[in-house]
Amino acid sequence: MNEIVTSAMTFDDRIATREARVGIVGLGYAGLPLAMAFAEAGFEVTGVDLSDERVRAVQEHRSYLVDVPEERYAGLDGRLTATTDYAAVGELDALTICVPTPLSKTRTPDIGYVVSAAESVAANTRPGQLVVLQSTTSPGTTEEIVKPIFERAGAIVGQDVFLGYAPERVDPGNRRYTIKSTPKLVAGVTGECLRRTELLYRQIVDEVVPVSSPIVAETAKLHENTFRAVNIALANELALMCDRLGISPWEVIEAAATKPFAFLPHYPGPGLGGDCIPVVPQFLAARVREYGYSPRLIDAAHEINTSMPGYVVGKVADALNEDGKPVKGSRLLLLGMAYKADVHDTRESPSLEIMRLLLERGGEVRYCDPWVPDLELDGVRHRSVGWTREEVDAADCVVLLTSHRQFLDEPLWDAAARIVDSRNVVPDGPSVHRI
């Protein structure tokens, strides 16, 4: 078997002595914290990203992600560098691909970034290199798409280059579960690919869990996120049903959650957001449709979850109706455009759809989000207003969409004429309408 040519040491020795150079392709929410973790573990780490802006930010030790405060660079002793030049791949012993896998307009997975990154890596790979795909992706991607890319470049996988899959489980903003404390699934195209992948991640993760094949690890990741999407849909459907029954879904869930076994509480909300939970089940759905299987539960969950923004807008109309006002011309203040509390991320955020629907109905819509100073919606730029008593007081209806800490720590609810609370965080009051 070929080994790294620049050294007489084996891959294992280079990992053990921290002489191995590690690369991360794609310095986003998944890739940058991973790069930091390897650098903190003592490895020289090279980030490769096509974005000049992100590469410059890493070089200048600037933070652009909630999980990577600037102070973290201080503990790295300069072991993390970044470049836009794929030639750097030729210097690496091991690298992880963390590029985006969004949904295309037809709601099928767009693995174009994975293909492009793998082609660029394959064009620059060196003998003995370990390449691990970490992007969330369609079942079969590692062996059916990425492996052939290396083969076309002339490498024998399992001999010249080692290929693994290790799904990302990061939960941005979660302080309890870090890269280190979240068990890591790993798989390899061959036994040696698995062994090396496992060895690499054992350097930064407490518990590494090997599975028999990349497609099992790929599908496990999709199942984790589908589990969440389906359970949130169940909670959302409960909210829709309780609305008909005239009771509070929140009270029902709280009551059900007193059962100490076989119940895991999930809560209703304005819809699904982020680039994982709303998107990832579609990867599984699209793949099994190719086999003639209809993923009924995933489809039903998607239908319920995507109906929630319209339901919230209906609640806004009902709240305004109490004061004899139409949506058209009413001043509406949306609280929280990020998809979850205390993060910057607005990808797939249901708040955007709610803003769009209210603007379409002629509402005079403003938003307040301490994490999202400005945003673009359908070609129009919107800026966050401040979290002030004047703004709350001036609104005909305040719509709580994301429970950022600032809204809860500095409550201004008494200044609001009407409040629609989609997260059950505003204290009870005559002007409060919950979903």
Ligand SMILES: NC(=O)c1ccc[n+]([C@@H]2O[C@H](COP(=O)([O-])OP(=O)(O)OC[C@H]3O[C@@H](n4cnc5c(N)ncnc54)[C@H](O)[C@@H]3O)[C@@H](O)[C@H]2O)c1
């Ligand atoms: N964001 C999350 O919380 C999360 C959680 C679990 C899994 N994931 C998965 O991790 C993967 C990465 O997601 P992310 O949120 O980090 O994305 P991101 O958009 O934050 O970052 C991706 C980075 O990849 C770079 N990039 C794109 N194409 C490239 C290429 N060909 N070569 C080099 N760099 C390239 C982009 O410039 C960007 O900086 C996705 O598959 C996603 O589904 C993300």
